[in-house]
Amino acid sequence: MEKLLTSWSSTVKSLPESYVFPVDSRPGDTNVPFCDTIPVVDLENALARDRQHAVQLILKACQDYGLFQLINHGVDDNLLHDTMNVVQEFFGMPNEDKASVYSEDPTKKCRLYTSTYDYENEKVHLWRDNLRHHCYPINEFIHLWPKKPTRYRDVIGEYSLQVGNLSAKILDLMCDGLGLGPGYFGDGLTRIQLFSANHYPPCPSPNLALGLPKHCDANLITFLLQDEIYGLQVYRNGEWAGVQPLHNAFVVILGHQAQVISNGKLISPEHRAITNSTNHRTSIVYSINPKPDSVIEPAKVLINKSNHARYRAYMFKEFLKTYEEKKNYNEGALEDFKIV
Ligand SMILES: O=C(O)CCC(=O)C(=O)O
Numbered sequence: 210m211e212k213l214l215t216s217w218s219s220t221v222k223s224l225p226e227s228y229v230f231p232v233d234s235r236p237g238d239t240n241v242p243f244c245d246t247i248p249v250v251d252l253e254n255a256l257a258r259d260r261q262h263a264v265q266l267i268l269k270a271c272q273d274y275g276l277f278q279l280i281n282h283g284v285d286d287n288l289l290h291d292t293m294n295v296v297q298e299f300f301g302m303p304n305e306d307k308a309s310v311y312s313e314d315p316t317k318k319c320r321l322y323t324s325t326y327d328y329e330n331e332k333v334h335l336w337r338d339n340l341r342h343h344c345y346p347i348n349e350f351i352h353l354w355p356k357k358p359t360r361y362r363d364v365i366g367e368y369s370l371q372v373g374n375l376s377a378k379i380l381d382l383m384c385d386g387l388g389l390g391p392g393y394f395g396d397g398l399t400r401i402q403l404f405s406a407n408h409y410p411p412c413p414s415p416n417l418a419l420g421l422p423k424h425c426d427a428n429l430i431t432f433l434l435q436d437e438i439y440g441l442q443v444y445r446n447g448e449w450a451g452v453q454p455l456h457n458a459f460v461v462i463l464g465h466q467a468q469v470i471s472n473g474k475l476i477s478p479e480h481r482a483i484t485n486s487t488n489h490r491t492s493i494v495y496s497i498n499p500k501p502d503s504v505i506e507p508a509k510v511l512i513n514k515s516n517h518a519r520y521r522a523y524m525f526k527e528f529l530k531t532y533e534e535k536k537n538y539n540e541g542a543l544e545d546f547k548i549v
């Protein structure tokens with residue numbers, strides 16, 4: 210547990226060498242402007258106008274950015290507030306209260322750890338602690354979740370249920386937009402749902418370290434809840450741009466699998482998390498993933514004479530192996546699966 214940043218980071222004045230990123234991937238100037246063109250989708254209003262309107266808004270955002278802010282999404286404001294609080298409370302507890310979920314074994318279905326799944330072998334450590342657990346179906350996993358804070362299981366259980374339902378709604382709209390049959394994303398492609406909370410303590414040198422380096426998400430889709438502290442950046446047109454924290458919004462981010470299934474029509478954006486020297490930052494990721502043996506391939510309806518398949522079929526576990534072993538966390542992870 211002594212590796213956890215929360216165990217030692219507040220006692221150091223300078224950044225340990227093992228956290229210093231190489232010159233070409235360190236943030237340097239962390240003061241980049243917010244990207245003010247990232248689409249903001251007001252779900253309730255869009256649906257009230259008509260469903261097709263919501264479909265088109267989401268489709269366009271996924272084509273142009275692969276990322277959008279979702280507001281008026283129907284997940285209760287108090288629940289979002291309680292979720293953020295209970296997670297922050299968790300990271301603020303003394304080590305003895307967190308010890309039961311701390312583990313260096315990446316196969317554990319619920320664990321608290323620091324940096325990446327491969328701390329011992331990684332070249333640079335990440336300035337983040339992470340609590341991650343499976344959450345669908347809840348009954349299969351809830352007994353593994355932290356027992357403290359005492360309301361953790363109640364709050365995160367309800368949160369997982371509501372965000373899981375919201376994800377199904379958004380995927381249905383995407384499905385319509387792409388012209389895939391109803392229920393395309395049902396079952397196997399969305400069976401593994403993970404709750405992952407990142408905690409980034411204040412960092413002595415935010416220009417040299419990273420909470421998370423440049424990556425695309427390996428999954429199908431991510432629903433990210435951030436607190437009011439800025440830290441998420443997206444790589445667009447060869448530049449980093451900030452994603453402004455919007456109160457009670459989800460940042461919806463498409464993963465590599467959405468790019469493949471849509472045959473490249475939708476994009477999975479590169480993004481990263483920077484740190485800052487004064488504030489703790491917490492981000493809460495709800496991650497929708499295929500089952501390991503799900504076959505991922507461009508949807509048949511999107512393939513025709515003028516639009517050939519750009520990716521070969523593979524099993525999701527095959528992709529994860531490449532993503533993790535080759536440490537190709539960005540566009541490069543798809544290289545092995547491209548049809549040229
Ligand atoms: O902390 C953030 O805002 C980004 C988190 C993220 O990209 C991830 O967990 O994959």
Ligand SMILES: [Fe+2]
Nearest residue numbers: 424425426480
């Ligand atoms: Fe991510």
